[in-house]
Amino acid sequence: MPQMAPLMWLYLYFFFLLSLIIFMSVNYFIKPYEKINMKNDSLTLPPQPTWKW
Template sequence: MPQMGPLLWLNLFIFFSMSFMLFFVINYFLPPFSKMSPVTSPDKPETLNWKW
């Protein structure tokens, strides 16, 4: 029935709006991930200091 077409788009718009708002609320209340900073850099091998 073509008369029901606008109701389909209205439901899709409401679903999209609610999921978009949920996405922003979750991003607002959850803190971002903290990057772990190792003491020594993993890409540089640890060199020994032979001169005392």
């Protein structure tokens, strides 16, 4: 039945949109753990040069 082909593309489009929304929301809410330690960072990192004269 060739008249059913547009419905297949519509379903594929909605599936793509749904999977894209799920992927973006998972990437937004699940982030890698970042450890921030102000005392050790200032001792281990060399001072950054300033490029202003």
